[in-house]
Amino acid sequence: MLDLLIFVPACFALNLAFGPNNLLALTHAAQRGIAFAVWAGIGRLLVFIPMIALSALGLGVVLSASSLVFTLVKVLGAAYLIWLGWKLWKSSYKMKPGDLSQAAMSLRGAFRREGLVAVGNPKAILIFAAFFPQFVQVDSYFESYAFLGAVFLLLEAIAISLYAALGALAARAAASKLHWFQRASGLGMMLFGGLLLLTRRPA
Template sequence: MDASTLFLYIITVSVVMMTPGPSMLLALSNGASKGMRVASFGMAGAALSDLILIGAVGCGLGALLQASEQLFILVKWVGAAYLLYLAWVLWHAPTRALSEAYTPSAATGRSAFLRALLVGLSNPKGLLFFAAFLPQFIRPSEPVAQQYVLLAITSALVDCVMMSMYAFGGRLAMRRFSSQVMQWINRSCAGMLALLALGLTLYRRNPSH
């Protein structure tokens, strides 16, 4: 893969990933209410989901999801249910001002990691997106596996950069605002996650797939 193709992929995937999807909303909420350390665990989980999804596309699972209506519906509803659960958790999550003592625990970091990982893996739109998007940048005349590895690592890094921006923005907001405002931010993220869950239930594959 030449440098120009990789650069075009980076620009395109950056534009797609910067939109406020579930992973970005979780990064924003984690950065605002739990700090950058916990947010970094969530970023690692989301990045791992990118690597797994692209690996699955390389193994042909993306095509299987496109071909099987039953599997697609199952994954879609599981993903929507999990997003609704996360929305409920964020809505009821306690918040506190930055001045209050708060020590993030290892358990909190692990839960942030697992939440982000499950959000990525339970969303069929991610797998279908990579299945339709990545092959456009793959050159069959060159080693295919190496190209998938390169694009997977690139996607994970771009995702981490975008999530860092969201998490840092949430952290800056926490430094300026009270716990009441932070609760409003958490509940706004919860509302958007619920809307994304609704959108996922209404999502249909392209009939041409």
């Protein structure tokens, strides 16, 4: 019980950390509303499930320890974030002030975008491979890993909802300046892509 009291707040802090996926939830909510952003965020959760399973099997440790694989995931993820950020930035110049309709995308596209951003971030692998094992019970390894994974996914869903609510609130508060919000989102994505390139594999 004591471990869980430590795990939940520490895990939720990781869930709430401002990163590319949470920026997407913010942007999607500003474009299409809270429900749209939450549904799109399921794409992120579905990607995390096999990543947690692979980490439980020990493959997460192998991936985080492999310099080649880590670098490949990092570069591909960074390239996708920079490309996505550039698209968001460019689309803002085609919008009229206060209108995000031209930048909005389908739910399927937003769903796929969330999943690709999640799988392209090696930090998620490190969380599942390095953070989870600190709280796993050895005598019931897979059961406790599955439980921790379920708690993580629940907290991640809450984080998605909170960022979606924040994005919708920002959209209502500054309806005439949403094209600037779109540019800021694009710039943020490109910045995250650059920072991802600087991520080092843990020793």
